[in-house]
Amino acid sequence: MCEHCGNTATAHPRLTRRRILTLATAAGAAFAAAPPAFAAPPKAPPKPENVLAPDAALKRLMEGNARYVEGIAKRQDFKHEREALSMGQNPFAAILSCADSRIAPEYCFDTARGDIFVCRIAGNFASDEMVASLEYAVQVLNTPLIMVLGHDSCGAVDATIKSVKDGTTLPGHLPSLVAAIKPAVDAVSGQSGDLLANAIARNVTLNVDKLKAAAPILQSFVADKKIRVVGGVYTLTTGRVALLG
Numbered sequence: 001m002c003e004h005c006g007n008t009a010t011a012h013p014r015l016t017r018r019r020i021l022t023l024a025t026a027a028g029a030a031f032a033a034a035p036p037a038f039a040a041p042p043k044a045p046p047k048p049e050n051v052l053a054p055d056a057a058l059k060r061l062m063e064g065n066a067r068y069v070e071g072i073a074k075r076q077d078f079k080h081e082r083e084a085l086s087m088g089q090n091p092f093a094a095i096l097s098c099a100d101s102r103i104a105p106e107y108c109f110d111t112a113r114g115d116i117f118v119c120r121i122a123g124n125f126a127s128d129e130m131v132a133s134l135e136y137a138v139q140v141l142n143t144p145l146i147m148v149l150g151h152d153s154c155g156a157v158d159a160t161i162k163s164v165k166d167g168t169t170l171p172g173h174l175p176s177l178v179a180a181i182k183p184a185v186d187a188v189s190g191q192s193g194d195l196l197a198n199a200i201a202r203n204v205t206l207n208v209d210k211l212k213a214a215a216p217i218l219q220s221f222v223a224d225k226k227i228r229v230v231g232g233v234y235t236l237t238t239g240r241v242a243l244l245g
């Protein structure tokens with residue numbers, strides 16, 4: 001048995017100084033040889049049914065939402081998925097959702113674990129960290145679809161409208177949300193119709209455009225038609241997601 005880790009199956013070779021140096025050199029060479037950004041490990045996807053073209057991924061997502069709306073969600077086999085998912089993940093869609101507790105992307109698209117890669121932030125905008133997370137989903141996990149998901153009665157957008165109208169500065173770190181959502185509010189000010197609904201929709205489409213243009217990773221995947229980036233708005237009363245654009 002190895003005295004270092006208790007491994008009884010195979011005893012480790014004694015970690016001499018020479019061997020440690022050899023391992024360190026090999027690791028350094030592997031890192032230097034990796035492609036830019038990060039490399040996807042070549043292994044079989046744990047959920048083969050999630051290997052989809054972008055259009056098929058969107059179809060599956062919206063079919064899941066239709067089941068959720070009708071209250072006929074699938075029974076998920078969480079128990080038997082655990083082992084396969086412990087080896088990796090290949091979600092078929094990534095969702096940039098508002099953090100609002102009433103929007104639960106896994107529920108509203110009737111998905112299981114390992115199916116959707118969810119990034120959440122109040123106001124569902126593409127901060128650098130969100131873009132980086134979505135780059136990871138696309139480049140490393142081979143996710144073929146990104147959806148920016150807003151919702152009606154969004155408090156983050158409403159607070160931004162009030163802050164812009166009143167010229168007030170919100171406390172704490174909230175001004176960072178206002179700054180991120182303000183371009184959508186400015187873009188629809190003066191338009192006919194409901195200002196909040198218009199700003200929510202515009203905030204989604206502006207962030208869809210931002211993700212499509214996010215160079216070099218997302219932009220190139222969009223140009224090569226390897227992924228689609230779409231926008232949707234969730235309605236609180238029905239649970240229905242309406243696609244925009």
Ligand SMILES: [Zn+2]
Nearest residue numbers: 098100154155
């Ligand atoms: Zn919201």
